Amino acid sequence: MSTRASKRQKPNDADKPFQLIYWPGVPGRGEHIRLAFEASGTPYTDVSNKTDAGANCVLTQIDSSNTGDDHNPPALAPPMLKHGDDVLISQTPNILLYLGPKLGLVPDVNDDPVGAYHINALVLTALDGLSNEAHDVHHPVAVSLYYEDQKPEALRKAKDYREVRLPKFLGYFERVLAGPASKGGEYLYGGKLTYADLVLFQVVDGLSFAFPKRIGKMKESGKYEKVFGLHERVKGLEKVKAYLESDRRPKYSEGIYRHYPELDEEGE
Amino acid sequence: MSTRASKRQKPNDADKPFQLIYWPGVPGRGEHIRLAFEASGTPYTDVSNKTDAGANCVLTQIDSSNTGDDHNPPALAPPMLKHGDDVLISQTPNILLYLGPKLGLVPDVNDDPVGAYHINALVLTALDGLSNEAHDVHHPVAVSLYYEDQKPEALRKAKDYREVRLPKFLGYFERVLAGPASKGGEYLYGGKLTYADLVLFQVVDGLSFAFPKRIGKMKESGKYEKVFGLHERVKGLEKVKAYLESDRRPKYSEGIYRHYPELDEEGE
Incomplete structure (x- = not known):
């Protein structure tokens, strides 16, 4: 996916689909995630806007009965990123931090670790x-x-x-x-x-x-x-x-x- | 320094001194950085409180004439972390992100990359x-x-x-x-x-x-x-x-x- 792949990236990461979970119809904080995918030409699914799930994809995540799963704490608010079946992370700057090396949108960690x-x-x-x-x-x-x-x-x-x-x-x-x-x-x-x-x-x-x-x-x-x-x-x-x-x-x-x-x- | 050292850590990192640059006399956002050092037993210098520099260590960094150096953009506001002579980073959650693996305050990236x-x-x-x-x-x-x-x-x-x-x-x-x-x-x-x-x-x-x-x-x-x-x-x-x-x-x-x-x- 990128020539700037981070050491953190597992070899099979590129095959795992990216899903953006955000409110439908508005740019909001989700727009920062959309722009990262779009500018790097990375396929992604904008779940609430492009699938039948609509706003429910957000509502089920932020429901006060949701305590997350074995590996992922619950999120307080969207945007959230689902990567494959097993990773769900939240907070706009954190999602971008996670995507940066995978999408080639930060310097190679080997050349510039800081x-x-x-x-x-x-x-x-x-x-x-x-x-x-x-x-x-x-x-x-x-x-x-x-x-x-x-x-x-x-x-x-x-x-x-x-x-x-x-x-x-x-x-x-x-x-x-x-x-x-x-x-x-x-x-x-x-x-x-x-x-x-x-x-x-x-x-x-x-x-x-x-x-x-x-x-x-x-x-x-x-x-x-x-x-x-x-x-x-x-x-x-x-x-x-x-x-x-x-x-x-x-x-x-x-x-x-x-x-x-x-x-x-x-x-x- | 830690058994949870990240891949990002260079071998000589442990020898480089940590300096916290923050306003003197108040906990503020700097307190989050102090607690990370203190809880992990990591030596650090709280520059404004413990050296003659006082608040000047902050003021010179946030001066509107400061454009940073070859590797470090200028910071808008304290806290800042100086690591050795060549790394200066800002923003509380970002400093903690940088310190986490070095201080053993996050899971080992090899066991838990997310x-x-x-x-x-x-x-x-x-x-x-x-x-x-x-x-x-x-x-x-x-x-x-x-x-x-x-x-x-x-x-x-x-x-x-x-x-x-x-x-x-x-x-x-x-x-x-x-x-x-x-x-x-x-x-x-x-x-x-x-x-x-x-x-x-x-x-x-x-x-x-x-x-x-x-x-x-x-x-x-x-x-x-x-x-x-x-x-x-x-x-x-x-x-x-x-x-x-x-x-x-x-x-x-x-x-x-x-x-x-x-x-x-x-x-x-």
């Missing part, structure tokens, strides 16, 4: 600041309440997010791309595409949907040229481009990235 | 729900503002945290401990201490400081016996016990876990 950890750190940082916090902007009090029931708090948090957090996180990734470990600034680490680039692509893409005015201004400022350059570069990769144009790419709607004009600086 | 991923998932879940969210309870709007400037929002969020989120997350870990992959329910995975247990110990410990009344009630309810049992079990491990009684263990104060009585249900 590279996978740097990529994991970049992904954790991007997901914390640009995905989880982007969600908390419209749900600052409780995920169990509607946005409309926490709108005053959301308006306050959105202002801080636009003015403090977005510049902090995009500025950080600009610095990573300017640094020597990026080997040229086209990709985040080591001069080649890794799954950290796919994650940064997706969070910038989602933010552009949620905060079009603010992201537009940040783009125009010229301060984050390398970050937006990476977004365009990944978007233009042959396999990514084909995926984005396909019906396999779910549309943004009422998920992590939501466009509420009042949270995108019209109120200022 | 175990480290399960442990990583458990840690990500515990840190998301019981550390990050516990922090967001007193800072729901912006980390850049004082608690006093977001108190109405904090009161609302605290209610949801106590009534919805705490039962959800502690209930999840109770379910993990009840599951067959825990091999008996004394530890989260595989019947032996891993760094996931140290993380769960620390978050339950911090929550007990921040929400003594609510956690006390949850303890009395008997619904989370295995979780609180694990907390006591880890607390009583010889090396952990000695550490907790030493002056190396920082005291809780104005960090992630803060005790504001009004957020701990007195207002109900």
